[in-house]
Amino acid sequence: MIYMDHSATSPVKKEVFEVMKPYLKESYGNASTFYSLGREAKVAMENARENVAKLIGANPEEIIFTSGGTESDNIAIQGIAYKLQSKGKHIITSSIEHPAVIETCKGLENKGFKVSYLPVYKNGIIKISDLKKAIADETILITIMHANNEIGTIQPIAEIGEVAKKHDIKFHCDGVQSVGKIPVDVNKLNVDLLSVSAHKLHGPKGVGALYIKKGTKLKPILFGGGQENDLSPGTENIPGIVGLAKACEIAKLELENNFTYLTNLQEKLIDGVLDNIEESYLNGDREKRLPGNVNFRFTGIEGESIVLMLDSKGIAGSTGSACSSKKLTPSHVLKAIGLEDLDSHGSLRLTIGMENNEEEVITVIEEIKSIVETLRSMSPLWKKK
Amino acid sequence: MYTEKVMDHFTNPRNVGEIENADGEGTVGNPTCGDVMTIYIKVKDNVLEDIKFKTFGCGAAIATSSMITELAIGKTIEEALKITKNHVAEALEGLPKTKMHCSNLAADALKAAIENYKSKK
Numbered sequence: 229m230i231y232m233d234h235s236a237t238s239p240v241k242k243e244v245f246e247v248m249k250p251y252l253k254e255s256y257g258n259a260s261t262f263y264s265l266g267r268e269a270k271v272a273m274e275n276a277r278e279n280v281a282k283l284i285g286a287n288p289e290e291i292i293f294t295s296g297g298t299e300s301d302n303i304a305i306q307g308i309a310y311k312l313q314s315k316g317k318h319i320i321t322s323s324i325e326h327p328a329v330i331e332t333c334k335g336l337e338n339k340g341f342k343v344s345y346l347p348v349y350k351n352g353i354i355k356i357s358d359l360k361k362a363i364a365d366e367t368i369l370i371t372i373m374h375a376n377n378e379i380g381t382i383q384p385i386a387e388i389g390e391v392a393k394k395h396d397i398k399f400h401c402d403g404v405q406s407v408g409k410i411p412v413d414v415n416k417l418n419v420d421l422l423s424v425s426a427h428k429l430h431g432p433k434g435v436g437a438l439y440i441k442k443g444t445k446l447k448p449i450l451f452g453g454g455q456e457n458d459l460s461p462g463t464e465n466i467p468g469i470v471g472l473a474k475a476c477e478i479a480k481l482e483l484e485n486n487f488t489y490l491t492n493l494q495e496k497l498i499d500g501v502l503d504n505i506e507e508s509y510l511n512g513d514r515e516k517r518l519p520g521n522v523n524f525r526f527t528g529i530e531g532e533s534i535v536l537m538l539d540s541k542g543i544a545g546s547t548g549s550a551c552s553s554k555k556l557t558p559s560h561v562l563k564a565i566g567l568e569d570l571d572s573h574g575s576l577r578l579t580i581g582m583e584n585n586e587e588e589v590i591t592v593i594e595e596i597k598s599i600v601e602t603l604r605s606m607s608p609l610w611k612k613k
Numbered sequence: 614m615y616t617e618k619v620m621d622h623f624t625n626p627r628n629v630g631e632i633e634n635a636d637g638e639g640t641v642g643n644p645t646c647g648d649v650m651t652i653y654i655k656v657k658d659n660v661l662e663d664i665k666f667k668t669f670g671c672g673a674a675i676a677t678s679s680m681i682t683e684l685a686i687g688k689t690i691e692e693a694l695k696i697t698k699n700h701v702a703e704a705l706e707g708l709p710k711t712k713m714h715c716s717n718l719a720a721d722a723l724k725a726a727i728e729n730y731k732s733k734k
């Protein structure tokens with residue numbers, strides 16, 4: 229199989245799995261207990277906190293562990309909103325956020341908050357001037373993702389952070405797709421809160437972290453036994469946390485190397501497809517893009533069919549086509565970059581990872597070419613000129 | 614999520630293409646997700662002698678198009694008009710709930726092609 233859906237999830241690295249194993253078997257203690265088995269778990273967790281903090285240039289005290297990107301986004305956004313609602317009830321976000329952010333914002337709209345969704349234009353990137361215009365006296369939070377999960381575009385986070393700081397507005401960034409793949413330093417990026425998820429960087433599913441800048445106060449949205457500063461209560465997922473930390477440690481060591489490797493494969497894939505298939509296009513900015521992310525569209529055919537045919541050739545990819553979504557609506561990200569419904573229908577996302585190689589990229593280009601031809605020959609919307 | 618039968622008809626669709634000088638031709642669009650299907654029919658002595666289709670749509674849309682051509686070929690016009698989306702879905706050994714509307718498209722396209730044939734007579 230050729231797995232090219234790393235933005236959906238990534239395989240757990242062997243080294244990550246190995247460090248997790250003891251905490252599933254012999255070292256199964258509850259980190260809140262005081263006997264040695266529990267202390268062992270507690271020590272592992274605190275070491276893990278250091279490794280996660282290091283990857284993003286934070287202090288360990290500024291990291292809480294969560295059940296993943298979705299929980300981190302919820303704790304951050306709702307936590308700030310409810311904490312600061314007496315100051316104002318306005319939030320600014322972008323129109324291409326992950327559902328974990330968009331749906332949280334929608335939920336807050338139902339509670340009387342106002343949310344501005346910044347446009348991203350054809351290249352998939354917000355404009356700082358739009359952000360400045362959207363800021364009002366009541367604005368309490370800006371939440372904008374670092375790298376987009378569908379089209380990989382990278383937002384000007386440091387600049388956004390600067391604007392936020394100047395206006396004394398809290399800034400949350402969903403870094404789920406970017407952390408471990410491009411340099412992320414919370415201080416350089418001027419963020420107050422940053423969400424991380426382990427399974428996007430070769431760690432296990434169901435575990436993540438939230439960076440909370442020292443002095444930033446959040447109102448808890450989950451209630452329980454007080455773990456993780458009362459913000460993410462519940463018995464700690466030690467195997468997951470240890471796995472996340474190992475994944476972060478490796479990502480930090482390999483970041484530069486991986487960046488070069490993935491960018492090279494990405495360029496080959498983009499050129500190979502655009503040069504060999506007529507009426508094929510790249511969605512989103514070509515330069516300001518996550519290494520490894522490719523999102524094409526092909527005129528006259530539908531994405532779910534492309535993905536199914538790729539699957540029958542042993543290649544895993546994904547699409548933003550309406551047909552593939554539960555609600556039968558096209559991807560809001562592709563809509564936000566101005567694509568007509570018909571065009572987003574023919575979208576194909578491939579996200580390359582470190583296990584992929586050049587040979588696989590060449591195979592994938594060939595298979596896509598023949599699949600696009602087959603589907604076009606069946607399409608009433610494709611008339612050969 | 615798709616049955617083997619659906620995957621079979623998706624990967625090896627029967628009767629894809631166009632019929633030149635078709636006796637009837639029907640194109641319908643899907644209001645739910647925006648997909649499009651065209652069916653061409655050749656009629657002889659009130660029997661559907663040949664059917665071809667072209668579809669822009671998901672795996673289920675392609676499989677249902679293929680299946681409806683198989684179900685309808687050799688049938689009389691009257692028999693063919695009785696084919697419903699449920700017949701198509703059953704012949705495919707079931708479709709996911711969210712994909713039932715795709716088989717609607719196939720049944721409607723066939724009807725449209727037959728209407729077109731009748732209107733020409």
Ligand SMILES: Cc1ncc(COP(=O)(O)O)c(C=O)c1O
Pocket residue numbers: 235236295296297298299301326328373375376377402404405425426427434435436
């Ligand atoms: C940008 C972004 N944010 C949040 C999430 C949710 O993360 P998780 O799956 O860990 O809840 C994802 C992944 O699905 C994502 O890509």
Ligand code: FES
Pocket residue numbers: 550551552556643646647648669670671672673674712715
């Ligand atoms: S044709 Fe769009 S979901 Fe089947």
